[in-house]
Amino acid sequence: MKIAPSKARGAPPRPLAARARSFDPTAPLSLAFVLLLATLVLLPMFWLVVTSFRDDAGRITLDHYWQFFTDASFLKPLFTTLWTSATVGALCVAVAAPMGWLVARTDLPAKRLLRILILASFVTPPFLGAFAWVLLGGPNAGLINQWYYGLFGLKAFEAAPLLNIFSAGGMVFVMILYTFPYVFTFVANALDLVPGELEEASAMLGVPPWRTALDVTLPLVTPALLAGFLVAFLQSMTLFGTPAILALPAGIDTMTTKIWSLFQFPPRLGLAAAVSLPLLAITVVLLKAQSTIMGRRGYAVIGGKSSGTRLLRLGAWKLPALVLFAFVLGCSIVLPYGVLLRTAFVKNWSGPMGFENLTLENWRFVFFEFSQTRLALQNTFELGLAAATVGTALVAVVAYLSVRRAVWGHRLLAFLATAPVAIPGIVLAVGLFLSYTHPPLVLYGTLAIIFLAYVTKELPVGYQQLGAALKAVHPELEDASRIFGATRMRALVDITAPLIREGMVTTWILIFIGSIRELSATILLFTARTKTVSVTMFDLRESNDWGPIAVLSITMLVTTFALVSLIDRFTRRRIA
Amino acid sequence: MKRLIAVFPFAMAAMLAIAGTAYAQETTPEMVAAAAREGKVVWYTSVDVKVAEVVAKAFRAQYPTLDVDVERAGSERVFQRISQEYASAIHNVDVVNSSDASHFLYWKQQKWLAPHTPPDVIRFPAQFKDPEGYFATWRATLSVMGYNTKLVDAKDAPTGYMDLLDPKWKGKLVKSHPGYSGTSLTGTFAIVKLLGWDYLEKLSKQGVLQLQSTTATPKSIASGERVVMIDGNEYNMFIEIDAKSPVKIVYPKEGTPFVTSPSAIFAEAPHPNAARVFENFLFTAKIQQLTATEGGTRSLHPDVKDPPGRTPLSAIKLLPDDPATMLPQIADIKKRYTALFGN
Numbered sequence: 001m002k003i004a005p006s007k008a009r010g011a012p013p014r015p016l017a018a019r020a021r022s023f024d025p026t027a028p029l030s031l032a033f034v035l036l037l038a039t040l041v042l043l044p045m046f047w048l049v050v051t052s053f054r055d056d057a058g059r060i061t062l063d064h065y066w067q068f069f070t071d072a073s074f075l076k077p078l079f080t081t082l083w084t085s086a087t088v089g090a091l092c093v094a095v096a097a098p099m100g101w102l103v104a105r106t107d108l109p110a111k112r113l114l115r116i117l118i119l120a121s122f123v124t125p126p127f128l129g130a131f132a133w134v135l136l137g138g139p140n141a142g143l144i145n146q147w148y149y150g151l152f153g154l155k156a157f158e159a160a161p162l163l164n165i166f167s168a169g170g171m172v173f174v175m176i177l178y179t180f181p182y183v184f185t186f187v188a189n190a191l192d193l194v195p196g197e198l199e200e201a202s203a204m205l206g207v208p209p210w211r212t213a214l215d216v217t218l219p220l221v222t223p224a225l226l227a228g229f230l231v232a233f234l235q236s237m238t239l240f241g242t243p244a245i246l247a248l249p250a251g252i253d254t255m256t257t258k259i260w261s262l263f264q265f266p267p268r269l270g271l272a273a274a275v276s277l278p279l280l281a282i283t284v285v286l287l288k289a290q291s292t293i294m295g296r297r298g299y300a301v302i303g304g305k306s307s308g309t310r311l312l313r314l315g316a317w318k319l320p321a322l323v324l325f326a327f328v329l330g331c332s333i334v335l336p337y338g339v340l341l342r343t344a345f346v347k348n349w350s351g352p353m354g355f356e357n358l359t360l361e362n363w364r365f366v367f368f369e370f371s372q373t374r375l376a377l378q379n380t381f382e383l384g385l386a387a388a389t390v391g392t393a394l395v396a397v398v399a400y401l402s403v404r405r406a407v408w409g410h411r412l413l414a415f416l417a418t419a420p421v422a423i424p425g426i427v428l429a430v431g432l433f434l435s436y437t438h439p440p441l442v443l444y445g446t447l448a449i450i451f452l453a454y455v456t457k458e459l460p461v462g463y464q465q466l467g468a469a470l471k472a473v474h475p476e477l478e479d480a481s482r483i484f485g486a487t488r489m490r491a492l493v494d495i496t497a498p499l500i501r502e503g504m505v506t507t508w509i510l511i512f513i514g515s516i517r518e519l520s521a522t523i524l525l526f527t528a529r530t531k532t533v534s535v536t537m538f539d540l541r542e543s544n545d546w547g548p549i550a551v552l553s554i555t556m557l558v559t560t561f562a563l564v565s566l567i568d569r570f571t572r573r574r575i576a
Numbered sequence: 577m578k579r580l581i582a583v584f585p586f587a588m589a590a591m592l593a594i595a596g597t598a599y600a601q602e603t604t605p606e607m608v609a610a611a612a613r614e615g616k617v618v619w620y621t622s623v624d625v626k627v628a629e630v631v632a633k634a635f636r637a638q639y640p641t642l643d644v645d646v647e648r649a650g651s652e653r654v655f656q657r658i659s660q661e662y663a664s665a666i667h668n669v670d671v672v673n674s675s676d677a678s679h680f681l682y683w684k685q686q687k688w689l690a691p692h693t694p695p696d697v698i699r700f701p702a703q704f705k706d707p708e709g710y711f712a713t714w715r716a717t718l719s720v721m722g723y724n725t726k727l728v729d730a731k732d733a734p735t736g737y738m739d740l741l742d743p744k745w746k747g748k749l750v751k752s753h754p755g756y757s758g759t760s761l762t763g764t765f766a767i768v769k770l771l772g773w774d775y776l777e778k779l780s781k782q783g784v785l786q787l788q789s790t791t792a793t794p795k796s797i798a799s800g801e802r803v804v805m806i807d808g809n810e811y812n813m814f815i816e817i818d819a820k821s822p823v824k825i826v827y828p829k830e831g832t833p834f835v836t837s838p839s840a841i842f843a844e845a846p847h848p849n850a851a852r853v854f855e856n857f858l859f860t861a862k863i864q865q866l867t868a869t870e871g872g873t874r875s876l877h878p879d880v881k882d883p884p885g886r887t888p889l890s891a892i893k894l895l896p897d898d899p900a901t902m903l904p905q906i907a908d909i910k911k912r913y914t915a916l917f918g919n
Contacts, residue, residue, distance in 0.1 A: 156800065249785050249787060261919045264755060348798070350800055527657065539649055546795075
């Protein structure tokens with residue numbers, strides 16, 4: 001019925017059309033969201049830059065940078081950070097590339113289970129892994145070393161330990177365990193896109209499978225490997241918990257622990273800002289490199305998803321292949337979860353598992369006596385709810401505006417929503433601290449400042465999720481409804497929103513999971529009243545209270561996995 | 577008139593606070609009633625978290641209308657949090673306890689503390705309380721050495737600090753951090769005064785496992801992660817020994833740092849009445865005895881007796897703490913220490 005007026009609006013007299021379009025509420029909305037995101041993302045960065053050039057009296061100075069680049073106590077952590085992150089990146093590729101290939105191209109058994117376990121190590125908070133590995137790989141009391149000593153009749157302190165987790169090498173090892181899934185995903189996805197015909201041709205010409213893998217498949221996925229390397233490098237560079245738990249006891253600093261130590265009283269904010277900016281610069285450069293590599297894709301064969309790739313028969317190689325998976329997943333999931341579970345139920349974590357060592361005391365203490373527990377759980381939960389809800393709503397609008405390219409500023413919105421990817425958590429925290437500890441807006445000491453950190457940090461994740469979901473909904477559906485006279489808002493609410501509901505739920509849960517495990521930004525922003533579970537665990541670590549730490553770890557893991565399986569169920573029901 | 581009556585108790589409380597320097601403030605039913613209206617007390621402390629929760633539980637039992645929020649961290653971290661919070665005008669802390677006694681001198685200089693003398697403190701020896709009533713020593717501990725008895729025989733155990741430089745201890749030592757722990761700072765300062773930085777430099781080459789809290793090092797040797805602890809709370813060692821962990825205390829022959837750990841109320845405390853009820857409670861003979869027996873701390877309350885089996889203070893060569901001298905040097909100590917041992 002309403003076709004006529006609608007057509008009239010679109011008909012020749014253009015000024016009228018322009019005027020009609022100017023009534024579109026999405027234009028001012030877009031401007032408002034550009035400003036909002038700019039405040040979220042750019043204000044902390046602005047204060048970071050300004051503070052790094054200012055001395056205590058407010059004069060312009062280069063002293064902070066001078067100190068950074070001349071003082072060995074800063075250069076050494078920088079050097080440590082660079083070489084350990086590069087090692088993590090390289091080893092992640094070395095481990096995860098074969099794993100990705102095995103899953104995508106061979107008849108490896110139990111693939112679904114393996115993928116689930118890889119997902120599990122992906123969602124395990126890295127600092128939980130580090131806690132667990134202290135209990136496993138401490139040089140003398142660590143359970144693995146105890147077994148090792150026992151097995152060979154050696155004595156702790158006399159023989160060298162099998163592994164010493166309190167070292168740069170130990171830190172690299174644990175970082176790999178929770179970073180390799182990124183590379184695995186890159187490789188597995190790339191292989192899904194590379195048609196198998198080339199490899200089959202190579203096989204038909206009588207080339208042995210391993211030569212085919214090296215000479216044909218490897219070059220095809222090189223961009224994915226490089227990108228995986230860079231992402232792994234970035235991930236490990238920005239971690240705070242793992243180095244603080246494993247490297248600090250050996251007297252080794254990384255950039256993140258160094259920034260954190262600059263916040264000890266009296267805080268040296270100018271220096272902290274000056275030390276943060278190079279970290280930011282490195283991330284920006286690496287991400288640029290990654291997008292160049294992924295964007296170029298100079299290998300023309302990567303096209304649509306290939307179907308029916310013939311799976312390579314592993315035969316006798318099945319065993320070594322499974323050993324590789326068993327080792328990596330054993331180290332990242334089975335052993336750490338096992339040791340946390342064990343520690344939660346014993347009095348002395350390094351003692352034998354006898355009956356007299358069993359106890360429920362840790363659970364009683366954490367849930368009935370420790371006054372921090374309730375506050376921390378409540379704060380964490382509130383922050384997760386708020387960040388996930390507001391974050392999803394924000395990202396939904398931003399993704400819609402930018403993906404539909406409907407309005408002015410859509411490019412800017414896309415940029416601002418993805419920019420936080422380049423901001424390491426601790427650097428964001430320094431920026432937020434500098435922005436909101438002075439008027440006009442004093443947020444330090446409230447949950448609001450931590451909430452801002454979480455929303456900002458999770459923007460890119462959410463944007464990626466919902467952006468992809470929106471791209472899958474063809475605009476012609478909306479166009480159709482608009483032709484029938486619906487306003488853009490109405491089209492959005494009635495047509496698009498229901499279609500991306502699944503994406504919204506996934507986004508919500510991802511932001512929630514990301515928030516409840518956050519440590520590197522929270523560590524600078526919390527106060528006694530605004531503590532979270534992650535920070536509480538970090539405090540307990542400083543006094544070696546492993547029993548309560550294990551109880552809180554298990555609580556956190558159970559919550560996370562419940563939510564992940566919720567995503568799984570939700571998405572599967574939609575498909576079915 | 578009604579308003580006047582309503583204001584009266586608060587005016588009284590304020591007057592008492594001002595006059596509090598002269599005499600002790602008993603816990604009156606009115607004070608408890610006013611505290612109940614505030615609901616809870618926020619307690620920042622550096623005492624081991626389990627000891628803190630034992631005290632909190634006893635408080636809730638005695639005052640069912642009141643709750644305690646325990647915020648436990650290392651003394652230097654407690655100091656840092658309060659400084660950062662006060663810099664942002666966040667007044668969250670009511671009662672504070674730190675094992676770095678110089679903090680109290682600093683807070684008093686800043687005029688951040690409220691004068692208050694718990695009744696029991698009147699009988700404390702003069703050197704363990706502020707003459708103007710701003711703070712008093714809630715507990716004391718020694719920063720002791722210790723070892724794991726399964727991993728080293730008594731005859732081979734170190735007897736003093738110099739013994740630790742023996743190459744045989746390389747990779748077997750654990751130490752807490754003066755940048756985190758007040759006990760460690762006080763103890764490290766005493767060691768520096770006695771043996772010089774030269775000693776710490778040699779010690780740093782012994783492959784020392786660097787932990788944060790002096791509550792953590794006894795747990796480390798109890799688990800067998802390290803053989804010998806360079807510094808740790810005597811009270812955590814007592815707790816470990818009571819739990820039958822294989823550890824033994826060493827009082828170094830050069831002397832054992834004696835660390836006082838005062839308690840005070842903040843002037844801007846958000847729960848001023850609850851704070852006073854709690855502070856009085858902390859110094860009662862009952863709680864002093866409880867923390868001594870279950871928490872292993874040393875009490876300066878004249879009615880408290882050391883539980884059997886503990887070496888009396890009179891039999892130990894003590895290195896007394898000296899907060900006034902330490903205060904201006906703290907930043908320097910932490911910096912030099914971090915350069916040697918890391919963060």
